[in-house]
Amino acid sequence: MSPSANRDLAGRMAELARAAAGPKSVQDVLSEVTSAAVELIPGIDTAGILLVSRGGRFESLAGTSELPHDLDELQRILDEGPCLAAATGELIVQVDDFRTDARWPAYAAGAMKIGVLSGLSYRLYTSDQTAGALNLFGFEPRAWDEESVMTGSVLAAHAAAALLASRHAEQMHSAVVSRDRIGQAKGIIMERFKVDETAAFELMRRLSQERNTKLADIADRIIDTRSDG
Known part of the structure; x- marks a missing residue:
């Protein structure tokens, strides 16, 4: 050149x-x-x-x-x-x-x-x-x-x-959003079933495995149940 x-x-x-x-x-x-x-x-x-x-x-x-x-x-x-x-x-x-x-x-x-x-x-x-x-x-x-x-x-x-x-950057943003949604879903389970944070997360993990569904998707469904009453 x-x-x-x-x-x-x-x-x-x-x-x-x-x-x-x-x-x-x-x-x-x-x-x-x-x-x-x-x-x-x-x-x-x-x-x-x-x-x-x-x-x-x-x-x-x-x-x-x-x-x-x-x-x-x-x-x-x-x-x-x-x-x-x-x-x-x-x-x-x-x-x-x-x-x-x-x-x-x-x-x-x-x-x-x-x-x-x-x-x-x-x-x-x-x-x-x-x-x-x-x-x-x-x-x-x-x-x-x-x-x-x-x-x-x-x-x-x-x-x-x-x-x-x-x-x-998109992956990082997605990870942050997923983490926040999982935390929100854990809070719903803790309030609804009167369990601690560890038990709430274990319940979500088991649902994820049984349904072969991503943990973040399970969290979204749990959050949706709250809005559905």
Whole structure:
């Protein structure tokens, strides 16, 4: 990578790091990443992020135009394409020219129809529930060089970090809420059956095991019985 390109990338990554550390939402950070990709990588005209849940739900985020969303929808319908391939398996998927790439014929035809001829897709992360990819597209065919691929990889790593941080925050919040609901349910049992905290929790634990239901769900049902009278 040339010295000037290094400086540009370092500067933009510093900006992205400050954005991630500040009060911005994950959506804002991802939008910064896709905008930086268009700004820093020659030949990239539009960019977006695709998330695919285990149940097959597609979520299209941070598009710099409507095109990434259209391409994500096309892949959902056809169940093929470079973004899907990256999200669910390959680390980097490189397409120099959709007119000559035979890997996804139906998708390639659709992409060419709306003016996209090349692209780079990067796997962001894969968890038990969700897979993701950073997807970069060009309106012209292009033999992607090492510098372009490397810059995309750096940006993809930043996007992955933002998504994982958001997921961790959501899990922490969920854990706190579950703990509070379990505590509330224990209080209801203690009041209703005149037992101590240990006995109340043991009753909930046994119900959870017998019904093969999460403890937090048992707590919700107990709380609902109070509102039902």
